[in-house]
Amino acid sequence: MVYFLKRFAQMIFVLWTVATILFFMFRTMPGTPLAAFIDNTTTEEQQQALIEQFGLDKSLGEQYWLFLTNLMQGDLGQSFFFKKPVVEVVMEVFPNSVILTLSSLLVAYIFGIIAGAYLAWRRGSWVEGFGIPLVLTTRAAPEFWLGMVFLAYFSFHLGWLPSGGANSSGAEFSSEWARITSWDFLSHLALPAITLAIYLQGLPLLLMRSNMLNVLQEEFITMARMKGLSTWAIVIRHAARNALLPVATAFALGIGGAVGGNVVVETVFSWPGIGRLLVNAVAASDYPLAQGAFLMITAVLVVMNFIADITYHLLDPRVRVAARG
């Protein structure tokens, strides 16, 4: 319990630090949020009105204090650009981002774990000689290129899958739940999720493989072989389970990282998501939105890290003992 509280306090501290850095980082960046409006606005009067409206006439200290107190109340402020509360803007696309990330991570990790274990087992064979370079190549292929190739082939050439967006043009749904469980949504999800999964599978695969190789050297595996257990039982029940722990950590961290890191895939497939939101917010100096989106990503990352630690703690007795000592 003490361990839990300590980790929790650490998490809050990290979030506060990130929030503070974000606050000052955006305000010291070149460019002013007014620049995004100048094509339309002309007079000084109008500029002054904007400055006041954005609260930029207050001192930096005052702005920071306001930002922190609002943050404590779960209020991330109002987007300069969308004129809506940041939370509302972010939440509109957050489900899309989470679903895209989770589905591609699941595909990538399930495939990666199985293929990694298999490649470790077949060490030194032609399968390995062929498989490892293939994995490395797909891992290194630029996402936008892979995405464009998939689009060109599966969408434009074969016409099997839709070409962009999260739903067909003009499609209507009775609820958000109905939308994300619809065939329309899932077919739109397929190409971006597979593109992202191909990009993501390298890490779990290689991690699983090297862990497996280590575990397979262990004495208990030799023992299992001596007991005459089947290959299946050795690989799955004994080796794979032990090799899984670091992969589980990578998975949890991957969720946080991938939520923010999908800009490229989101752009190629016109997928409404938090990465695109973030890029726009930064380009337009929309401080509240950029801060808010970054904070959401950080929060997901930190919380996932926290969960990974706690699960580790529960899963692995060695960690538990070390923490107590």
Place this chain on the structure above:
Amino acid sequence: MKRNTKGLLRASLSVAAAAAIMASSQTAIAEAGDPIRELTLISRAQAANPQQFQAAELIAQAWRELGLDVTVQGMPRPQQSDAVWYNRDTWDLTMWQMAGRPERSDPDELIYNLFHSTTVENGYNFVGYVNAEYDQVAEQQRMTANREERKVMIDKLQDIINEDQVYAFLVHPLQTYAFDSTVWDASTTVEQPGLGIKNFWTFTNVAPLGDQRDMVLNSSDELNAINPFYISGATDSWITELIWDRMMRIGPDGLAQPWAAETVEWSDDAMSVTITLRDGMMWHDGQPVTTDDVVFSFTAPVDFAPMYKPFVDGIANIEVLDDKTLRFDLTEPNAAFETSTLAKLNLAPKHVWEPLLAALNDGENAESILEETRIGSGPFKFNRWVTQQEVVLDANSEHWAAPEMERWILRVVLNVEATLGMLRSSDLNFLSDYTGDPSLLIEAAEADGDLEVVESVDIGFQYLAFNLRRPPFDDAAFRRALSAAINRELIRKAAYNGFAVNANSVVSPALSYWHKDGIAEELDTGVDLAKSILEEAGYVVDGGRLHYPEGQTEQFAN
């Protein structure tokens, strides 16, 4: 006035210059002032605007031949705006552009705002051009109701700008649009000069040929707001003009024509205009459109819509004569009133907006209001907006100009290649925003067979701006020389792939009535010509480096 200060400067420096002449043995050097400082030409970054960046590179190359030391510096737009717009004394040269908009169909907006001395400090005249003669004619044309007389003045203003080369104009790009001619009847699209086929008239007129009655078009930018009192970006205005009616509309001929107004009648002194409201107009929620709504729409911007305020400032009073008629009294005659006010302001329902405006805090305005019903009286009704994905409008069948299509669906597609792919796979049936290479679009259309591509000259233009606050750019001869050194043909062909026409005026050839014919050809060019202009004005090349005329020192050396 500017000449005088320069004369003074020269006189005060002549002693120093005389000393320099005596000290020097070489006459060539003796006649020269200081070498001209290293110059930075600001441009959008290559990735963001490859055409502009390439044009900048070509210009810098030509100017190096004149003995100038020029570097091109790419910047993101907010940073460029910050440097050029908010720190007006600090930059030397920048690439810039003016976008085409329906309201710019009247030359006044650009002619007046870009070069009138009142906008030097904070407004559109960011280059700092001050010319009393220009100011006077620019003011005069505003008050001239007679079109022929006004045309003479507009020509005169174009001549002055040409003579002074305030900007080095480069090109008016060609806008390319396309649509699926198996879905839409090509003969029902409407081309509006300067705007192409993507305009209000096409959207309300175009007829579907078969079962596909939804128009699916694209935007390559994210959307920010759909608000009758606020335009946050170019794409917003395509949407607002469909939802909210206006008293007048800019017609396909570029002139304002009555729309929500049945008639628009001017008094003889051009100081007031009487408007009769069209019969039977309804808001999308079923309430009638009244003269009260009209008064509200033209008065609310004074306090609550900073973006629209300049366009209603010239209204002294609005008098309701009866339940269908109003009279607008102006503070002074204004030739552009129809275009820049009656055809620009959106008619917004008072019953929806008045309570919202009343609830605002100090310092807030209509731009911060998110009114999600978006009730207007226009030919399309707002259906919904899915962030980063699409905006759906339904045709308003009750409207007197009811569209033929069923729905108007604007998809946000950021990826140019995907946009082309979608057009070919019929996921899009109207290409309304294309930022890629036009020749690729034409190839795609040829391969497809169903697509029709329409090109038209933009009202907007690309140019290079000199900062007239900083010598040597205060010298018109120097600007003329630099402008003459630019090979516009090369820029047009290399940077714009031929999809542009040469420019030398703020009034685009697309506005055929107001554009001064042949003004682009009046500009003589060539590096040799540039060199001789410089030589005549006293500039000297020494050691491969261009120097100021005799006695002039460098004030901005870095």
